[in-house]
Amino acid sequence: MPVRDSPLTKKLEVFVPLSEPDHAVLAELHRRRRTFPNRHDLVHQGEANHSVYILAKGWVCSYKLLADGKRQIVDFQIPGDILGLRSVLFRIADHFVQTITDVEVSEVKDEELLSAFANTPRLAVGLLWGASREEAMVVEHLVGLGRRSATERTAHLFLELGARLHLVGMGTKDGYECPLSQYLLADALGLTAVHVNRVLRQLRERKLMSFHNGYVEFLDFDALVKLAGFDTDYLDQDISLA
Amino acid sequence: MPVRDSPLTKKLEVFVPLSEPDHAVLAELHRRRRTFPNRHDLVHQGEANHSVYILAKGWVCSYKLLADGKRQIVDFQIPGDILGLRSVLFRIADHFVQTITDVEVSEVKDEELLSAFANTPRLAVGLLWGASREEAMVVEHLVGLGRRSATERTAHLFLELGARLHLVGMGTKDGYECPLSQYLLADALGLTAVHVNRVLRQLRERKLMSFHNGYVEFLDFDALVKLAGFDTDYLDQDISLA
DNA sequence: CGTCGGGTTGATAACTTTCAAATTTCGTGG
DNA sequence: CCACGAAATTTGAAAGTTATCAACCCGACG
Numbered sequence: 001m002p003v004r005d006s007p008l009t010k011k012l013e014v015f016v017p018l019s020e021p022d023h024a025v026l027a028e029l030h031r032r033r034r035t036f037p038n039r040h041d042l043v044h045q046g047e048a049n050h051s052v053y054i055l056a057k058g059w060v061c062s063y064k065l066l067a068d069g070k071r072q073i074v075d076f077q078i079p080g081d082i083l084g085l086r087s088v089l090f091r092i093a094d095h096f097v098q099t100i101t102d103v104e105v106s107e108v109k110d111e112e113l114l115s116a117f118a119n120t121p122r123l124a125v126g127l128l129w130g131a132s133r134e135e136a137m138v139v140e141h142l143v144g145l146g147r148r149s150a151t152e153r154t155a156h157l158f159l160e161l162g163a164r165l166h167l168v169g170m171g172t173k174d175g176y177e178c179p180l181s182q183y184l185l186a187d188a189l190g191l192t193a194v195h196v197n198r199v200l201r202q203l204r205e206r207k208l209m210s211f212h213n214g215y216v217e218f219l220d221f222d223a224l225v226k227l228a229g230f231d232t233d234y235l236d237q238d239i240s241l242a
Numbered sequence: 243m244p245v246r247d248s249p250l251t252k253k254l255e256v257f258v259p260l261s262e263p264d265h266a267v268l269a270e271l272h273r274r275r276r277t278f279p280n281r282h283d284l285v286h287q288g289e290a291n292h293s294v295y296i297l298a299k300g301w302v303c304s305y306k307l308l309a310d311g312k313r314q315i316v317d318f319q320i321p322g323d324i325l326g327l328r329s330v331l332f333r334i335a336d337h338f339v340q341t342i343t344d345v346e347v348s349e350v351k352d353e354e355l356l357s358a359f360a361n362t363p364r365l366a367v368g369l370l371w372g373a374s375r376e377e378a379m380v381v382e383h384l385v386g387l388g389r390r391s392a393t394e395r396t397a398h399l400f401l402e403l404g405a406r407l408h409l410v411g412m413g414t415k416d417g418y419e420c421p422l423s424q425y426l427l428a429d430a431l432g433l434t435a436v437h438v439n440r441v442l443r444q445l446r447e448r449k450l451m452s453f454h455n456g457y458v459e460f461l462d463f464d465a466l467v468k469l470a471g472f473d474t475d476y477l478d479q480d481i482s483l484a
Numbered sequence: 485c486g487t488c489g490g491g492t493t494g495a496t497a498a499c500t501t502t503c504a505a506a507t508t509t510c511g512t513g514g
Numbered sequence: 515c516c517a518c519g520a521a522a523t524t525t526g527a528a529a530g531t532t533a534t535c536a537a538c539c540c541g542a543c544g
Contacts, residue, residue, distance in 0.1 A: 140306075435523085439523065
């Protein structure tokens with residue numbers, strides 16, 4: 001795949017117009033390609049880690065484990081997302097990052113990243129924008145866990161993933177491919193897998209959306225947005241170019 | 243209060259040794275003192291805001307509102323915390339920040355902050371550390387909402403606040419002053435105020451902690467830590483000085 | 485084949501909210 | 515200084531939501 005069409009490039013171009021030199025640097029960052037199988041740990045909680053990955057293909061999740069074995073998924077990452085940006089700043093990772101499909105990534109050494117930042121301010125702004133957007137998504141997730149019902153929360157997650165995938169050309173208002181299991185959904189939504197199953201059934205029976213065979217289908221997009229209280233403001237942050 | 247003893251200074255010094263010039267810059271940042279009454283909006287969701295505040299005295303909370311009026315508090319801020327750092331980067335705030343007591347702050351214009359960053363790298367590292375620590379707290383809060391019971395979550399919040407206050411010399415293992423109402427606790431914990439009340443009663447009856455008249459008292463600190471699954475790792479992040 | 489990781493469903497239990505009301509606390513005006 | 519009303523806390527009873535436990539089904543895969 002030409003770098004011009006990489007998910008990260010697509011995503012950035014929506015928010016910052018990229019110059020030729022920007023594209024050149026971006027191509028440079030995409031040079032070291034690697035693949036990992038499903039269920040592979042990219043970042044291990046408590047361990048030092050200094051590589052950053054640009055996710056090109058496949059899905060990943062970041063999560064924390066509690067002492068009693070319970071797991072909470074903090075976020076899913078999809079193509080175009082950057083993994084491990086925080087660990088450039090912190091020596092020790094405070095959470096896990098694990099693949100949930102086979103993935104393709106570009107590995108970026110932290111020096112490369114820093115020099116890219118220094119040389120192409122526009123790209124730096126774009127990546128910072130991405131990082132802050134991710135933080136906003138975590139906050140929205142927190143709000144959902146605290147104040148939305150299981151059904152609203154589930155609908156919200158699927159809508160957010162849809163909006164994110166749309167940005168990299170992988171989803172529409174009709175639906176998208178989604179490799180999540182009901183166990184993964186449960187750990188993200190703070191529910192049990194059994195209850196996720198019932199919620200999905202209910203959404204299907206109400207003809208709002210269906211999730212079968214790795215495909216999310218929106219049956220009534222507008223009604224679903226209304227049910228979830230989905231407001232894209234937090235995804236469409238306007239960045240200050242001060 | 244001499245700036246040397248300001249909560250922010252205390253907090254930073256735990257993690258980065260500050261030089262004389264660092265102290266001078268810090269004093270400069272503390273120059274423009276302002277006070278606000280209880281229930282005052284410092285940052286309004288959807289509005290542009292370009293001031294950063296260093297909280298010197300009193301408590302503040304940041305929260306989001308849902309369309310149906312439900313509220314979720316994302317975090318409380320205590321003396322030494324910095325307010326509105328994110329809004330230097332983003333034009334539009336995606337959440338509210340409101341005082342929950344009368345407060346004293348130092349207002350910092352974003353140019354001042356940026357020049358302080360440029361001139362005193364050690365201070366910059368310290369402030370970045372603070373920002374990332376805050377992000378880690380949000381993640382831990384999310385984990386609690388998703389996977390901890392009401393009781394565990396409540397205990398965890400009080401322990402975290404205790405640890406944070408301890409860092410600025412305002413709390414010990416015995417307890418601390420805490421101006422939160424049960425409504426505020428409820429909106430932070432994703433519960434109703436009624437249920438918060440019952441949880442507090444239970445913690446009191448189990449002789450783990452009590453919360454009365456604006457004072458948190460730890461009755462059995464170790465047992466409480468165990469119950470909450472409280473692990474300070476996420477608060478004691480080790481920063482990379484790369 | 486046999487097993488194993490999903491997915492699905494039912495019955496029951498546990499936890500949390502909702503609704504209602506009484507009590508206490510606290511700031512303010514008289 | 516007291517009285518008043520508003521806000522916060524406390525408690526009980528009933529309803530609603532979600533978890534737990536226990537099956538059973540199915541397709542992939544060694």
